[in-house]
Amino acid sequence: MKKIVLFIFLVVFFAVPALAWHSKWVHDEAEVLGNQHRSLIDKYHVLFLQDFDIDFQVLINNKFISPKDYNEKQFQKLNIGEKSSIDSGMLLIVDLAKEKLHLETTPLLKETYPEDFISELNTELMNDFFKEKQIPDGVATTTKLLFAKAKDAMEVVFPEDSAEEIFAKTDPKQTLAKYMQALKEQDSSPNLDIYSNSTKIMLSSRTVTKAQMKNELRTLIKCSKGKTFINNGYSVIRYNVEQRKCAPYFFEKHGGKWKLDLATMQKAIRFNMKNQFLLVQDFKHPYMFAFNYWNFDKNGFPIKIKLY
Numbered sequence: 126m127k128k129i130v131l132f133i134f135l136v137v138f139f140a141v142p143a144l145a146w147h148s149k150w151v152h153d154e155a156e157v158l159g160n161q162h163r164s165l166i167d168k169y170h171v172l173f174l175q176d177f178d179i180d181f182q183v184l185i186n187n188k189f190i191s192p193k194d195y196n197e198k199q200f201q202k203l204n205i206g207e208k209s210s211i212d213s214g215m216l217l218i219v220d221l222a223k224e225k226l227h228l229e230t231t232p233l234l235k236e237t238y239p240e241d242f243i244s245e246l247n248t249e250l251m252n253d254f255f256k257e258k259q260i261p262d263g264v265a266t267t268t269k270l271l272f273a274k275a276k277d278a279m280e281v282v283f284p285e286d287s288a289e290e291i292f293a294k295t296d297p298k299q300t301l302a303k304y305m306q307a308l309k310e311q312d313s314s315p316n317l318d319i320y321s322n323s324t325k326i327m328l329s330s331r332t333v334t335k336a337q338m339k340n341e342l343r344t345l346i347k348c349s350k351g352k353t354f355i356n357n358g359y360s361v362i363r364y365n366v367e368q369r370k371c372a373p374y375f376f377e378k379h380g381g382k383w384k385l386d387l388a389t390m391q392k393a394i395r396f397n398m399k400n401q402f403l404l405v406q407d408f409k410h411p412y413m414f415a416f417n418y419w420n421f422d423k424n425g426f427p428i429k430i431k432l433y
Contacts, residue, residue, distance in 0.1 A: 152203065155187040155221050162261040169268050177275045178347050179234070180206050180214030183264060187221035200229040210399065211347070211368055217271065219264060224255040226267065233349055233367060237278040238271070246270065292318045293382035297353050297360045300383045301345075301374055308342040311335050321377045323388035344370055344400075354415035361415035366427045372402040375412050386412075401426070 148163045150170040158166075166183050173181035184199055196218055206214030215234055218227040228243050246267060254263025291307050294300045303319050313335075315328030348371035351362040360383055363373035372394050375386040393410050395403050403425035404416070422428045 150182045152182065152184040152199075155185050157185060157221070157260045158264065159261060162265055165265055166268060169272055172272065173275065174208060178209050178211050178213055179275060180208040181217070181268075181271070182214070183217045183219070183268070185219040185221065185260075185264070196227050196229050205229070206231045211370055215271070217264070217267065219260065221260070224252075226251050228271075231367075233365060236349065237275060242274070293379070293384045295382060297355075297362055297374075297376045297383040298351070300376060300385065301351075301362055304374075304385055305342060305345055308338045308345070311338050313338065318382075319385055321379065321384040321386045321388065324385055327388040327391065347371075356411075356414040359411050359414075361412050363415055366419065369399075369401040369426075372396075373412075373415065375410075395425070397426075403427075 148167050151158060151163045151166050153163070170181050173179040182203060182205060184203070186195075188195075196216070199218070200216050203216065205216045206212040208214070211233065213231050213233045215228060215230040215238065218229065220227060226243060226247050228238055230238055250266065250270070251263050254260060254266070291303050291312065294303065300319055307317060307319065313328075313333045315325050315331075320328065348364050348368055351364045351371070351374075354361045354363070358378040360376040360378070361373050362376075364371035372390075375390050375393075376383040377386045378384075389410050389412065393405055393408050393412070395405060397403065404421060404427075406421065406423075406425045416427075419427050
């Protein structure tokens with residue numbers, strides 16, 4: 126009797142198929158991905174958020190439809206970017222019917238993933254996977270390439286002079302790069318050449334921790350390329366209004382070099398509990414020229430932009 130029960134158990138156990146991996150980030154309408162590939166994409170979803178604050182998801186369909194309308198609707202339906210603190214996200218769409226990849230992104234990622242890059246992925250990569258009917262491996266490889274592309278875009282490029290020398294530069298962006306170098310090296314000296322005189326005085330009475338420097342560097346790396354505004358002896362580097370955690374940076378010109386004015390920034394910029402910046406509306410300073418085309422709510426948060 127025991128042998129019969131054991132035999133029935135073994136038959137039932139091995140006859141039951143493995144449960145499908147349920148993923149919130151893989152929308153496989155064609156059901157072509159197995160558990161291994163779904164699990165891999167889940168892991169990359171976490172990595173994209175953790176390293177770049179990008180909400181990454183995958184959609185696979187086999188319907189003959191208009192790509193543009195369908196892609197945009199699915200992008201909105203799935204709330205791509207919702208998991209990102211800066212509303213940054215992308216949806217990789219695998220169109221099985223037309224054997225083509227599409228990538229829908231939020232505005233912040235258009236520069237990182239231009240149309241020619243996606244076109245190259247199709248012609249140089251996915252065409253072979255489609256021909257060989259190896260869609261899962263193609264999706265996995267594409268996901269890894271998208272991650273590598275994001276990593277390349279986030280790399281900090283420091284000026285080519287000695288890493289030990291942190292001097293102010295004739296270009297505000299180069300001075301900011303030197304500031305990032307100081308953050309990376311956790312150099313909290315208040316007397317660095319990159320600081321304005323008022324900033325040196327302010328920093329000499331403050332304690333800056335290694336954790337604070339690490340967090341600021343991480344935030345700066347995630348910010349897209351800022352735009353530089355100059356008016357007489359003052360300069361501002363600011364980012365797209367959608368990048369709510371990317372506060373602007375102020376600079377004063379001294380002896381032909383641009384130096385960070387953290388002292389004014391401390392008085393002019395505040396952050397809420399989500400680390401989103403606002404401008405103190407009743408504090409007068411010489412850097413407002415860079416925000417002439419921005420609108421602010423009553424608390425000082427940017428809410429709309431007329432021009433970049």
